[in-house]
Amino acid sequence: MRLIILNNNLKEALRSIGGGIGDNSNLPILKNILIKTEDNKIIFSTTNLELAISYLASGKIIEEGSLTVPFGIFSSIIGNLTTERITLENKDYNLLIKTDNYEATVQGLNPEDFPIIPKINNVDKYIKIGSEIFKNALLKIINSIQYSEIRPEINGCLFSYQIDYLKLTGTDSFRLAEKNISADQFKSNFEEGFETILPLKTIQEILRVISNEGDLSIFISQNQALFKTNELEIISRLIDGKFPDYQSIVPQDFKTELVVNKTELANALKLTSIFSGRVNEVKLKIGENKKFLEIYSADNALGENHYLLPIKTSGDNLIISFNCKYLLDGLKSLEDKEVILGLNGDNQPAMIKSPADKNWFYVLGPIKS
Numbered sequence: 001m002r003l004i005i006l007n008n009n010l011k012e013a014l015r016s017i018g019g020g021i022g023d024n025s026n027l028p029i030l031k032n033i034l035i036k037t038e039d040n041k042i043i044f045s046t047t048n049l050e051l052a053i054s055y056l057a058s059g060k061i062i063e064e065g066s067l068t069v070p071f072g073i074f075s076s077i078i079g080n081l082t083t084e085r086i087t088l089e090n091k092d093y094n095l096l097i098k099t100d101n102y103e104a105t106v107q108g109l110n111p112e113d114f115p116i117i118p119k120i121n122n123v124d125k126y127i128k129i130g131s132e133i134f135k136n137a138l139l140k141i142i143n144s145i146q147y148s149e150i151r152p153e154i155n156g157c158l159f160s161y162q163i164d165y166l167k168l169t170g171t172d173s174f175r176l177a178e179k180n181i182s183a184d185q186f187k188s189n190f191e192e193g194f195e196t197i198l199p200l201k202t203i204q205e206i207l208r209v210i211s212n213e214g215d216l217s218i219f220i221s222q223n224q225a226l227f228k229t230n231e232l233e234i235i236s237r238l239i240d241g242k243f244p245d246y247q248s249i250v251p252q253d254f255k256t257e258l259v260v261n262k263t264e265l266a267n268a269l270k271l272t273s274i275f276s277g278r279v280n281e282v283k284l285k286i287g288e289n290k291k292f293l294e295i296y297s298a299d300n301a302l303g304e305n306h307y308l309l310p311i312k313t314s315g316d317n318l319i320i321s322f323n324c325k326y327l328l329d330g331l332k333s334l335e336d337k338e339v340i341l342g343l344n345g346d347n348q349p350a351m352i353k354s355p356a357d358k359n360w361f362y363v364l365g366p367i368k369s
Contacts, residue, residue: 001035001036001037001063001064001065001066001067001088001089001090002061002062002063002065002087002088002089002090003037003042003059003060003061003062003063003087003088003089004059004060004062004085004086004087004088005042005057005058005059005060005085005086005088006059006084006085006086007078007081007082007083007084007085007086009057009058009059010057010078010086011078011079012055012057013042013044013055013057014033014044014071014074014075014078014079015209016053016055016209016231016232017033017044017045017046017053017054017055017209018046018071018075019046019051019053019201019204019205019208019209020045020046020047020048020051020052020053020205021033021046021048021071022046022047022048022049023048024048024049027049027115029068029109029113029114029115030047030048030049030115031070031071031072032046032068032069032070032071032108032109032114033045033046033068033069033070033071033074033075034046034066034067034068034111034114034117035066035067035068035069035088035095036065036066036067036111037061037064037065037066040061041056041057041058042056042057042058042059042061043055043056043057044057045114045117046071047115047117049115050199050201050236050237051199051201051202051205051234051235051236051237052117052118052233052234052235052236053205053209053232053233053234053235054117054232054233054235055231055232055233056230056231056232056233057231065090066090066111067090067093067095067108067111068108068109068110068111068113068114069095069106069107069108069109070106070107073106074095074097074106077097077104077106078097081099081102083099083100083101083102085099085100086098086099087099090108091105093107093108093109093110094106094107094108095108117235118224118235119235120219120220120221120224120225120226120235121221122219122221123219123226124189125188125189125190125219125220126188126189126190126217126218126219127161127166127186127187127188127190127217127218127220128186128187128188128215128216128217128218129166129181129185129186129187129215129216129218130185130186130214130215130216131210131211131212131213131214131215131216131229132212132213133181133185133186134181134206134210134216134218135206135207135210135212137168137179137181138157138168138203138206138207139207139333140168140177140179140333140360141157141168141169141170141177141178141179141333142157142170142200142203142204142207143170143177143329143330143332143333144170144171144172144175144176144177144329144362145157145170145171145172145200145203146172146200147200148172148173151173152239152240152241153197153239153241153242153243153244154171154172154173154243154244155197155199155200155239156170156197156198156199156200156202156203156239157169157170157197157198157200157203158170158195158196158197158243159195159196159197159198159220159225160193160194160195161188161190161193161194161195161220162193163183163190163192163193164182164183165180165181165182165183166180166181166183166186167179167180167181168181169243169246171244171246173244174323174326174364174365175326175329175330175362175363175364175365176246176249176250176362176363177330177333177360177361177362177363178250178360178361179359179360180359180360181359182359194220195243196220196225196238196239197238197239197241197243198225198236198238198239199236199237199238199239201236202225202227202234202236205234206227206234209232209234210227210229210232210234211229214229214230215229216228216229217229220238223237223238223240224236224237224238225238249349249363250349250351250361250363251342251344251348251349251350251351251363254315254342254343254344254351255315255316255318255343255344255345256286256313256314256315256316256317256318256342256343256344257313257314257315257340257341257342257343258286258293258311258312258313258314258340258341258343259311259312259313259338259339259340259341259355260293260309260310260311260312260338260339260341261309261310261337261338261339262331262334262336262337262338262339263337264309265293265309265331265339266328266331268295268307268309269282269295269324269327269328269331270328271305271307272295272296272297272305272306272307272324273297273324273325274297274302274305275297275298275299275302275303275304275305276297276299276324277297277299277301277302279323279367280323280324280325280326281297281321281322281323281324281367282295282296282297282321282322282324282327283295283296283297283319283320283321284319284320284321284322285318285319286311286313286316286317286318286319287317288317290311290313290317291310291311292308292309292310292311293308293309293310293311293313294306294307294308294309295307295308295309297324315343316345318343318345318346319346320343320345320346320350320366321346321366321367321368322350322364322366322367323364323367326364327352327364329362330352330362330364331352333360333362334352334354335354335356335357336354336355336356336357338355339352339353339354339355340352340353340354340355341353346366346368347366347368348366349363349364349365349366350363350364350365350366351363351364352364
């Protein structure tokens, strides 16, 4: 193998695939990057056996071939090179890196020892969607997902495809977020609906490396998913299990509903949470004067504070406690100036909604007294 590639192209390739590096002491080759040429393309790949990322870079291929080298040292060298053109050459399983004023040899391994990058068998069925639309939808629900060793079925996002919509849902059992994407925002030739669970790590990589420009093609098989752009391919195992049946906990109506400025609410929560203690508890109170929401927290060792916020409200008076961090996570998903908060007493789940986006909601359980 011998090729010439521009510095910026190589750095972008390494940035894109770095998240696929594995950390398995029994398989040290997972810390390597595979470099190969195929059909006049330069392909850089990494895998941790659960997730594989490949980047197709442009360059001048002088001699076809392949090689695998440690990602860490290779990335460190390239990250510090400033010359525009870089030559990569394979010599007896070692990688020779050359520029006008620099030369290095990195010990590599036989590329046949590198794990096989899996392929999706059925690429005839697809979903094509704007990358920015899909990423924005993931951003709306990712704050509700946390890794759990006890319940692997909630270690990702429910990807529910139906003919007339695509629904993404995340939960960590304390809060839940759902985002619907209507059929006029994507194209698909799947003839029937299906559900699967995308791992959190895969979601994080999509958000990290997929550009907001252009379209994203999604291919789903029985146990794998492929996310593909012109330059990038992310192929991931799917989570085996049944996502929780959450519809019964989603409130359909509310005894109390209030509208408040999102930025002011977020600032009030950050300020009052200084006294919230280890459990991050803040209390929200709507009293007789329904023009204001009182937010307060107290700690025996720290003190207490109160904050009054102007609101528009209807319904019953109440006092309800929340984990401040979880409440703020819901607000982070909003792009609107105002937020709607629906409540059903101090022991029932609350809902954060957007006045402008009817296809998203965030459900949060209170801290019960």
